[in-house]
Amino acid sequence: MPTLRALELFTAVLDHGSLTEAARRLHTTPSAISHQLTTLERELRTPLLHRLPRGVRATAAGRAVEADARRAVEAAAAVTRVGRAVAAGAAGRVRVACGEVLTAPLVAPVLTRWRHEHPDVVVELAEFASADALTAHLDAGRADLGVIPRPRDWTGEVHLIGHEEVVAVVPPGHPLAGATSTGTTSPGTTTVADVAAHPVVGLAPGNGLDRWLTGIAADAGTTFDVVVRTRSASTAAHLARAGAGVAVVPVSALGGDGTGVVRFTPPLGRDVVALLPAGGADPLAGEFVRDLLAGGAPRLP
Incomplete structure (x- = not known):
């Protein structure tokens, strides 16, 4: 099979009209070019x-293969340009898998900045309600990084973005909106036991946050009286404000709306992390993670 170097020299000789001039432009010797071309012709x-007394001229076969030779040389040059641009973080693609409530507060600001700072980089975003589904997606090589509450098991790299507070959301006039019924906490705060005394808007079974909250209630020696369930923590907050029950959600689910928020005593929270595959990140994914770390975890409005 013809080598790329031989095709590059062949097109250079056609462009410059002689082996001598092509050698001068390419910083080589006419004999080296002649050897490569002889090998190509033999192939x-x-x-x-x-070979004319003064210069060269393409044969019929030379004219027939010229266009394909030029395309091969141009394609190789494009590979070099793109590869170097990706290595420098100036072009390419980064695939982000994100817990759906974390997209707006964490990923969206980075995406907005990257549109201006990295215009030739394509960011592909996949959202997940389930931590297990997200880690499986990342583990299968379908994403370059993940943004998620800290999973139970992950064999790759884990980078702490920050600690996100978990709060209760109640409708206007709800007893938990002021001092709690036991009087053991300060106004505007509540306990897990106090929340368990009221109807609760829960999350769908199997949701990672649902499992975590069930464990929190068990540690407090109680259970939540779930009267309605939803797949989305953001929807749970909306349902709570509408009077369907008390919702216990991370602040990322509030959408910037602090209405009806009651904090826990002692505070509840979870780590939000960026995950990378065990083999490490390519330059683009690594830079994206650094920008996520700089932004920190979602904060209470």
Whole structure:
């Protein structure tokens, strides 16, 4: 099979009209070019150039293969340009898998900045309600990084973005909106036991946050009286404000709306992390993670 170098020299000789001039432009020698071209002609089993007293001219075979030779040289140059641009973080693609409530507060600001700072980088975003589904997606190589509450098991790299507070959301006039019924906490705060005394808007079974909250209630020696369930923590907050029950959600689910928020005593929270595969990140994914770390975890409005 013809080498790329031989095709590059063949097109250079055609462009400059002689082996001598092509050698000067390419910082090589006419004999080195002649050797490469002879090997190429032997490979193709036909002469490509007429060697004239003054210069060269393409043969019929040379004219026939010229266009394909130029395309091969241009394609190789494009590979080099793109590869170097990706290595420098100036072009390419980064695939982000994100817990759905974390997209707006964490990922969206980075995406907005990257549109201006990295215009030739394409960011592909996949959202997940389930931590297990997200880690499986990342583990299968379908994403370059993940943004998620800290999972139970992950064999790759884990980078702490920050600690996100978990709060209760109640409708206007709800007893938990002021001092709690036991009087053991300060106004505007509540306990897990106090929340468990009221109807609760829960999350769908199997949701990682639902499992975590069930464990929190068990540690407090109680259970939540779930009267309605939803797949989305953001929807749970909306349902709570509408009077369907008390919702216990991370602040990222509030959408910037602090209405009806009651904090826990002692505080509840979870780590939010960026995950990378065990083999490490490519330059783009690594830079994206650094920008996420700089932004920190979602904060209470």
